[in-house]
Amino acid sequence: MKNLRTQLFIDNQWVDSVAGDCFETVDPSNETVIAKVSRARSEDVDLAAKAASRAMQGPWPRLPPVERGTILFKLADLIDGNSRNLAKLETIDVGKPLSDSLGDIAGVSDTIRYNAGAADKLEGATIPIGPDHFDFSVMEPIGVTGHIMPWNYPLGMAARSVAPALAAGCSVILKPAEQSPLSTLAFAELCEEAGFPSGVVNVVPGFGNEAGAALTSHPLVRGISFTGSVATGRAVYQSAAVGLKKVVLELGGKNPMIVFPDADLDQAASDAVVGAYANSGQVCSASSLLFVHEDIREDFLVRFTDMSKKLTIGGGMDDRDLGPLASSEQYDRVRSFLDGASDQGVRVLFGGDRPSHMDRGYFIEPTLIECSDLGQPIARQEVFGPVAVVIAFAEQETVVEMINDLDYGLVAGIYTRDISRALRLVSEIDAGTIWINGWYIGGAQVPTGGNKASGIGRERGLPGIANYLELKNVGIRI
Numbered sequence: 001m002k003n004l005r006t007q008l009f010i011d012n013q014w015v016d017s018v019a020g021d022c023f024e025t026v027d028p029s030n031e032t033v034i035a036k037v038s039r040a041r042s043e044d045v046d047l048a049a050k051a052a053s054r055a056m057q058g059p060w061p062r063l064p065p066v067e068r069g070t071i072l073f074k075l076a077d078l079i080d081g082n083s084r085n086l087a088k089l090e091t092i093d094v095g096k097p098l099s100d101s102l103g104d105i106a107g108v109s110d111t112i113r114y115n116a117g118a119a120d121k122l123e124g125a126t127i128p129i130g131p132d133h134f135d136f137s138v139m140e141p142i143g144v145t146g147h148i149m150p151w152n153y154p155l156g157m158a159a160r161s162v163a164p165a166l167a168a169g170c171s172v173i174l175k176p177a178e179q180s181p182l183s184t185l186a187f188a189e190l191c192e193e194a195g196f197p198s199g200v201v202n203v204v205p206g207f208g209n210e211a212g213a214a215l216t217s218h219p220l221v222r223g224i225s226f227t228g229s230v231a232t233g234r235a236v237y238q239s240a241a242v243g244l245k246k247v248v249l250e251l252g253g254k255n256p257m258i259v260f261p262d263a264d265l266d267q268a269a270s271d272a273v274v275g276a277y278a279n280s281g282q283v284c285s286a287s288s289l290l291f292v293h294e295d296i297r298e299d300f301l302v303r304f305t306d307m308s309k310k311l312t313i314g315g316g317m318d319d320r321d322l323g324p325l326a327s328s329e330q331y332d333r334v335r336s337f338l339d340g341a342s343d344q345g346v347r348v349l350f351g352g353d354r355p356s357h358m359d360r361g362y363f364i365e366p367t368l369i370e371c372s373d374l375g376q377p378i379a380r381q382e383v384f385g386p387v388a389v390v391i392a393f394a395e396q397e398t399v400v401e402m403i404n405d406l407d408y409g410l411v412a413g414i415y416t417r418d419i420s421r422a423l424r425l426v427s428e429i430d431a432g433t434i435w436i437n438g439w440y441i442g443g444a445q446v447p448t449g450g451n452k453a454s455g456i457g458r459e460r461g462l463p464g465i466a467n468y469l470e471l472k473n474v475g476i477r478i
Contacts (some may be wrong), residue, residue, distance in 0.1 A: 055199030
């Protein structure tokens with residue numbers, strides 16, 4: 001990739017938006033403009049949808065599945081070969097440390113390879129209905145799919161839904177977040193190099209109320225994947241429902257970690273620090289709510305505090321432990337939570353402000369707040385920043401009640417040496433994923449998704465590919 005791509009990618013062509021206007025993408029480490037990117041609106045989404053629809057009438061869905069897989073494998077190799085450039089784009093666009101971005105890009109190629117290997121294994125079934133009939137089912141791609149992505153893991157989240165859609169034989173229209181379009185546009189260039197036919201992959205950077213809304217409502221689009229806020233997820237769901245589209249939503253999380261007295265406290269504290277502050281807390285599955293048994297509260301907090309205060313902060317290309325928040329809007333949101341916390345009677349145990357040595361960029365230092373219960377907004381709502389809340393508990397039944405009273409149900413963690421107790425809690429806690437004695441457990445093959453306000457459907461693993469398939473049944477009288 002020789003040049004920074006800033007145009008729309010439609011029908012394997014780089015084009016300006018119909019209106020000809022652009023938006024700026026900003027480096028959150030220093031608040032400087034990186035580039036001006038073409039701004040897609042409804043007219044551009046319409047062009048992309050028509051190109052993707054034509055692709056569904058062309059060779060792509062009719063390719064032998066193993067050939068689709070071969071192209072995806074080639075794409076994964078190209079991503080590996082361009083990993084440093086892709087990682088640098090994400091770092092300057094989002095602010096995360098370069099080493100974190102390199103790890104994210106490695107995960108992108110892993111995700112693509114997993115789905116590439118599954119492309120020729122999407123099998124139907126034969127169904128016994130009696131000696132005079134033969135009945136079988138086949139799996140077919142649903143058609144044109146729209147993918148509206150967040151800014152916290154731009155290419156990682158894109159791959160999570162785009163790779164299975166492509167493996168299933170669908171064509172895709174990808175709308176990256178306006179805060180972080182650069183790596184997704186570079187990804188489009190690699191898709192072209194890998195050999196995807198015209199119209200199979202399209203990228204339309206723009207704003208949610210323009211390009212995103214046009215994508216969810218377009219009649220040619222048959223499936224929608226969205227990752228983002230609960231409020232926007234509801235709007236996406238309502239818009240898609242008019243067209244009876246398949247929808248997969250991963251929304252917010254206020255993810256509890258329960259630490260019992262018999263837990264390995266060093267491991268629990270270490271995992272809690274990584275879970276709470278990785279990517280500056282801008283992770284849907286962050287360990288942002290720590291329920292610590294009162295008998296070990298002090299011991300746990302000493303460990304957690306010591307580890308947290310060793311974290312270094314700097315610009316993404318400085319490759320420290322933490323970078324800035326991704327945008328001025330997100331910085332203001334987190335600041336509003338912290339400013340409001342002082343009026344709620346909670347204790348700020350450490351952090352809560354901009355690092356003293358940072359005079360530019362959207363930086364907030366790691367913060368720990370202690371609450372007595374879930375009565376304060378900062379204890380119940382997703383902050384999406386480097387802010388953890390700790391609540392001491394005495395009874396197991398009480399902490400389960402508090403967890404299930406949350407609006408969210410994405411992830412929960414249990415730290416105890418009593419595996420029988422942990423497994424009993426698995427059935428009692430309302431969450432899509434439960435982790436025991438570890439945080440961020442999983443990979444491309446492990447299904448993820450949320451309950452309640454945390455979303456609808458599952459991504460990754462074989463269930464992730466099923467989102468982009470329709471089952472067709474065939475009956476024959478013999």
